[in-house]
Amino acid sequence: MPNTATPKPASLELKIDSDAANIAAARHALEAFANNHGFGDPIAAELGLCANEALANVIRHAYLGASDRPILIRAEILPALPPATPELRVTIRDWGTGINPAAQPRKPYDPLTPGGVGLICLQKLMDDVIYTPQPDGMLLTITKRKC
Amino acid sequence: MPDLNTGTDLVPAARQEGDTVVASVRGEIDLHNSPELRTAVLDVLLKPNPRKLVLNLSQVPYMDSSAIAVLVEALQKVRRTGGRIFLTDLQPRVKGLLEIARLDSIFTLAKDEKEAMTK
Numbered sequence: 001m002p003n004t005a006t007p008k009p010a011s012l013e014l015k016i017d018s019d020a021a022n023i024a025a026a027r028h029a030l031e032a033f034a035n036n037h038g039f040g041d042p043i044a045a046e047l048g049l050c051a052n053e054a055l056a057n058v059i060r061h062a063y064l065g066a067s068d069r070p071i072l073i074r075a076e077i078l079p080a081l082p083p084a085t086p087e088l089r090v091t092i093r094d095w096g097t098g099i100n101p102a103a104q105p106r107k108p109y110d111p112l113t114p115g116g117v118g119l120i121c122l123q124k125l126m127d128d129v130i131y132t133p134q135p136d137g138m139l140l141t142i143t144k145r146k147c
Numbered sequence: 148m149p150d151l152n153t154g155t156d157l158v159p160a161a162r163q164e165g166d167t168v169v170a171s172v173r174g175e176i177d178l179h180n181s182p183e184l185r186t187a188v189l190d191v192l193l194k195p196n197p198r199k200l201v202l203n204l205s206q207v208p209y210m211d212s213s214a215i216a217v218l219v220e221a222l223q224k225v226r227r228t229g230g231r232i233f234l235t236d237l238q239p240r241v242k243g244l245l246e247i248a249r250l251d252s253i254f255t256l257a258k259d260e261k262e263a264m265t266k
Binding site: 019020021023024027045049052053056059060109111112113114115117118120121124125 | 244
């Protein structure tokens with residue numbers, strides 16, 4: 001009997017404390033997840049960098065440097081029928097200040113002034129970046145399509 | 148050719164040659180350890196007030212924006228006295244981030260230490 005059920009998307013879930021020491025392990029896990037699902041090194045690297053920057057923003061701005069607050073990271077592969085391409089979607093949930101980094105007024109980017117590089121990475125490297133305010137924090141969803 | 152002790156494994160080797168400081172950086176650098184890099188670069192490598200700081204990044208497979216911020220802060224400091232920072236032996240991910248941050252044309256990039264020393 002043919003299997004007509006929709007395949008369950010592959011997924012990964014990580015729960016970490018908001019300690020900067022945890023960023024590297026989370027990044028490595030996400031890069032391995034992307035690689036293991038055929039997204040290739042360049043996309044895995046871009047995803048890892050963007051997740052790194054998003055987690056750093058959570059630690060610095062949502063949790064104001066506190067190292068013992070929760071961060072929930074979920075990654076999943078969204079299959080697609082041709083000609084559409086599969087997507088890799090990562091959500092990062094925090095229970096912090098709820099400030100939307102993308103909505104903050106900012107000066108035009110100046111390479112010689114520290115700051116702003118993280119958001120530029122997200123905007124340039126990901127296909128979609130959505131901040132969804134929650135009653136008790138923020139949900140960031142970043143999506144990368146397989147080339 | 149005095150050696151400089153940075154006190155961190157992130158910068159395991161550094162030396163002064165005249166008005167130039169040459170240092171090797173090692174490891175993945177993110178928000179967790181970039182403060183260590185900042186201390187080593189600003190408090191040790193720039194203390195002799197070099198005209199030229201050469202950072203060999205051959206052993207840095209990855210850095211994030213917090214490391215970039217350290218480099219930019221160092222560049223600002225060096226520029227105030229007319230100095231320059233050379234970044235050598237860039238790995239692809241580091242080079243890619245510098246390009247995204249539009250810093251590839253602001254720092255002086257060199258193939259290796261030898262090229263940086265002759266520029």
